[in-house]
Amino acid sequence: MKICLINNLYDPYTKGGAETVVKATADGLVKNGHTVMIITAGRKDETIEQDIKIYRIRAWNFFSFFDIDKKPAFLRLVWWFFNIFNLSVVKKVERILQQEHPDLVHTHNLSGLSFLLPRSIKKLKIKHIHTLHDIQLVYPSGQLIYDQEKNFINTFFLRVWYEKLVRTLFNSPQIIISPSQWLLDFYLKKNFFTHSQKELVLNPSTQIFDGQLRLPKIKVDEFNFLYVGRVEEYKGIMLLIQAFKKISMSDKKVFLHIAGTGREMKKAHSLAAESENIFFYGQLERERLTDLYGQAQVLILPTLTYENAPTVIVEAFSRGLPVIASNLGGIIELVQEDKTGFLFKPGDIEGLVKTMLNVLDNDNLNNLSQNCWQRAKKHNLDMYIKRLEEIYLS
Numbered sequence: 367m368k369i370c371l372i373n374n375l376y377d378p379y380t381k382g383g384a385e386t387v388v389k390a391t392a393d394g395l396v397k398n399g400h401t402v403m404i405i406t407a408g409r410k411d412e413t414i415e416q417d418i419k420i421y422r423i424r425a426w427n428f429f430s431f432f433d434i435d436k437k438p439a440f441l442r443l444v445w446w447f448f449n450i451f452n453l454s455v456v457k458k459v460e461r462i463l464q465q466e467h468p469d470l471v472h473t474h475n476l477s478g479l480s481f482l483l484p485r486s487i488k489k490l491k492i493k494h495i496h497t498l499h500d501i502q503l504v505y506p507s508g509q510l511i512y513d514q515e516k517n518f519i520n521t522f523f524l525r526v527w528y529e530k531l532v533r534t535l536f537n538s539p540q541i542i543i544s545p546s547q548w549l550l551d552f553y554l555k556k557n558f559f560t561h562s563q564k565e566l567v568l569n570p571s572t573q574i575f576d577g578q579l580r581l582p583k584i585k586v587d588e589f590n591f592l593y594v595g596r597v598e599e600y601k602g603i604m605l606l607i608q609a610f611k612k613i614s615m616s617d618k619k620v621f622l623h624i625a626g627t628g629r630e631m632k633k634a635h636s637l638a639a640e641s642e643n644i645f646f647y648g649q650l651e652r653e654r655l656t657d658l659y660g661q662a663q664v665l666i667l668p669t670l671t672y673e674n675a676p677t678v679i680v681e682a683f684s685r686g687l688p689v690i691a692s693n694l695g696g697i698i699e700l701v702q703e704d705k706t707g708f709l710f711k712p713g714d715i716e717g718l719v720k721t722m723l724n725v726l727d728n729d730n731l732n733n734l735s736q737n738c739w740q741r742a743k744k745h746n747l748d749m750y751i752k753r754l755e756e757i758y759l760s
Contacts, residue, residue, distance in 0.1 A: 367401070367470070367758065368400070368401040368402075368469050369395055369400055369401070369402050369403075369469065369470055369472060369758070370463065370470070370471045370472070371388055371391060371392055371403070371473075371474070372405045372406070372472070372476070373404075373406055373474035373475055374407050374431060374474075374476060374477055374478035374479055375406060375478070376420065376422075379406075379407075381596075382677075383675075383678070384475050384500075386677050387474070387497070387499070387569055387570065387677065388474055390570050390750075391472075391570075391750075391754065392404060392418050394570070394748070394751035394754075395751060395754070396417055397751075398755070403419040403420070403466055404419070405421045405423065405462060406421070406479075407422065407423060407424075407425060407431050407432070408422025408423055409422075409424060409430060409432065410424050411458070423455055423458050425452055425454065425455045425478060425480070426448075426454040427452065428441065429445060431449075435629060443524075446506055446528075449480070449481070450480070450481045450482075450528075451480070451481075452479065453480070453482070456480050459480075469493065469758075470758055471487050471492050471493070471495070472496075472754075473487075473494065473495070473496045474496075474499060475499055475500075475502065477502055477506075477508075481535045481536065484537060484539055485535060485537065487539075488539075494539040494541075495540065496536075496539040496542055497543040497544075497567075498542065498544045498545070498549050498550070498553065498674070499674060501552060501672060503529075503532045503553070503558065504528075504529045504532070504552075504553075504556060505525065506528060509600050509671045510672045511600060512671070512672070512692070512694055513712075529556065533557065538559050538560060539562055540563060541565060541760070542563070542565070543757065544564070544674075545566075545567065545568055545569040545674060545675040545696070546566075546674050546675040546695075547566060547696070548695050548698075548699060549695075550564060563760070565757055567750065567754070567757070568675070568750070569675050569677055569750075570747040570750035570751075571680045571681060571684045571742055571746065571747065588618065588619045588620075588621070589618055589619070589620050589621070590622075590623060590662045590663055590664075591610070591620070591623070591663070591665075591690075591722070592658060592659065592661075592662035592664070592665050592682075593622065593625065593626070593668075594625045594626060594658075594665065594678045595626045595678055596627070596628040597624070597626050597627055597629075597634050598628045600669070600671045601628075601669050601670070601671070602667075602670045602712075604630070604633070604634065605713065606622070606666055607637045607644065608637070609668075609715050609718040609719045610641070610644065611640070612715075612719045618726065619643070620726065621644075621645065623647065623662065624644065624646050624647065625647045625648075625655060626648070626649065627649045631646075659681070659687060660685065662687060663687070663731065664687060664725055665678065665689045666718075666722075667679060667689060667690070667691040668712075669691070669694065669712070670712055671694075672694055672695035673692075673694065673695045673696060675696045675699065675700060676697065676700075679697070679700045680742060680745045683706065683738040683741050683742035683745075684739070684742040684745075686739045687738060688707045688708070688735065689701050689707035689708075690707055690708045690710070690718070690725065691707060692710065692711075692712040692713075693711060697709075700741070702737075704734075705734065706734065706737050706738045707734070707738075708724070
């Protein structure tokens, strides 16, 4: 089968879990004998010939999608208008699809390309499957902050207009895949994808299962918390640093390791300056990040925004790491209280401190690690690819 995957970013350009899923999907499909091609954003038009053919497309706009985080809000607003109706991208993608004749197109995140693509794929009479990753089809930023659901920005007429427009443009691809029931329900309540076949498929783990569980290293006098993700206010990183600074142990050294980068790095460093037990690593290569997972005892995801099915949680489970996370969105489908981790109210710094202290005194972490590892098996990449193949043929 010849399969075209479309996502705004592709390796080595990675911002979040969607890119990880797309890369794993492409590699898994090739391993199973399929021909795979990628269409993604680029700073220039280029075609890279390899086992997986990659078409990078330069989207005409006021600035590149790669630079959007560096631009002020009013420029991003103008950029979004042209992003939705980007005809230059549509024409380029149509030429590629007419040249390649794929059996199906599997789209993921389309911001930075064009929201006209679903209609274009339908016009070409190619089977279209779309995987949801976030709430960006309703909220342009992809972020809905807890306890700010009804603020001015989220109820502003332009945001409401955007939702209606995108719902119309996307219409109903033949099949919609969601990694969490929460995300699927979110869109169904807003009358998206009314005529699409809906499938719930758990995101895959890129960790390799070899049949053995590696328990976190529990040291008598040392405990390591780990954060992996964007260093941004909405991810709760400032909350985490503040909570960590409130923890003091007389008989155990406690460390916080932060892997990732973002716009708030300077602020995070400043907030952590007084603590000698907080370490920043920036963006890490896979091998080094795997080592960091191996050194930690617990992963913390203190997000303040509604998340779908964070890849980082599944990655932690693959290493047998329990997770402390905000009780928000699709996270509760992954983190079960006192089984695979612990939940706290989003934004509640005292609740996070209490949870962290309870974990430090928890003698049941090895059992939780077993549970996490068993849960991670459900996200096995081979099982994921097999399920996709079934959906592709349906």
